[in-house]
Amino acid sequence: MGIMDPVRKLLSGNSAVKSMVVSVLNRQGYYNITGLDAIRHIEDFRANSGEVMARSRAQTPADVEALRKKYEEPIFGEMSIYRLLELQAQVIDPTNLYLYCGSQLTHTLQIMESMEEAGVDDRELLATTLIHDLGKLAVFKGEKWENIEGGGKFPIGDDNRPGAGLANCTFKWDHADIVHARLAPYVSKDMQWLLRWHSIQTPCEPYMDAHDRSLYEKYFKTFVRHDRTFIFYHLPKKRLDDYVGLIEEFFPKTVLFCLSMLAPLGLFADELSLAAAVL
Numbered sequence: 001m002g003i004m005d006p007v008r009k010l011l012s013g014n015s016a017v018k019s020m021v022v023s024v025l026n027r028q029g030y031y032n033i034t035g036l037d038a039i040r041h042i043e044d045f046r047a048n049s050g051e052v053m054a055r056s057r058a059q060t061p062a063d064v065e066a067l068r069k070k071y072e073e074p075i076f077g078e079m080s081i082y083r084l085l086e087l088q089a090q091v092i093d094p095t096n097l098y099l100y101c102g103s104q105l106t107h108t109l110q111i112m113e114s115m116e117e118a119g120v121d122d123r124e125l126l127a128t129t130l131i132h133d134l135g136k137l138a139v140f141k142g143e144k145w146e147n148i149e150g151g152g153k154f155p156i157g158d159d160n161r162p163g164a165g166l167a168n169c170t171f172k173w174d175h176a177d178i179v180h181a182r183l184a185p186y187v188s189k190d191m192q193w194l195l196r197w198h199s200i201q202t203p204c205e206p207y208m209d210a211h212d213r214s215l216y217e218k219y220f221k222t223f224v225r226h227d228r229t230f231i232f233y234h235l236p237k238k239r240l241d242d243y244v245g246l247i248e249e250f251f252p253k254t255v256l257f258c259l260s261m262l263a264p265l266g267l268f269a270d271e272l273s274l275a276a277a278v279l
């Protein structure tokens with residue numbers, strides 16, 4: 001029996017029962033429940049998400065090492081941060097039901113607004129937040145979702161030692177490693193830290209050293225409060241254009257990202273010819 005089978009039964013009952021069930025489900029985060037089709041979609045989403053998470057949790061230290069090498073691959077061209085952020089509009093995370101199939105660009109705009117509404121005014125933290133999920137663009141290269149997102153980072157290394165420092169331990173590989181691998185040369189040390197470790201889960205924390213703890217206090221705690229809060233049903237009031245000033249303040253005009261992963265789609269002829277000219 002599926003988890004939603006009892007609900008399915010109740011929704012087939014009289015309308016008073018149905019509206020009560022719908023309201024309970026809404027409070028649980030099951031929005032847009034209007035009938036059995038919606039439940040089927042949610043069940044499908046959850047089943048797929050569960051399979052991705054299970055494959056992600058099966059990563060071994062050898063898998064992580066292979067992925068680390070993979071994302072050191074030669075880079076063929078340059079793109080603007082703005083364009084990379086725009087591309088997030090095409091990425092929908094299949095592992096997170098609470099994003100309601102919103103794009104990663106929507107997710108980013110929602111977090112930015114949530115931070116601003118809470119009075120966060122540290123521009124370095126805001127700039128890091130703006131680009132924190134760019135690693136998910138690896139899906140354009142055909143990267144498997146279990147190597148992009150699997151419910152956050154967990155320790156998997158046999159040699160991990162408490163207090164050794166996050167950089168000296170092995171954790172599951174995900175999109176945080178990808179954005180760090182590609183954009184670390186362009187950002188400050190503190191920004192690098194947050195990009196790389198923004199998806200750590202509680203079991204990773206004992207492995208932090210004093211440096212990790214200082215950045216955990218400085219940036220992670222505030223960041224995670226907004227990234228992982230269920231704010232994902234509100235309509236962003238701002239657009240990407242509203243963050244052009246922040247982009248110009250913190251990032252060069254273009255960054256070397258894996259253009260190779262985007263070129264096969266037949267996109268970005270301009271960027272390709274620019275890259276060809278540079279090379």
Ligand SMILES: [Fe+2]
Pocket residue numbers: 132133175176198199
């Ligand atoms: Fe993330």
Ligand SMILES: [Fe+2]
Pocket residue numbers: 107132133227
């Ligand atoms: Fe995020």
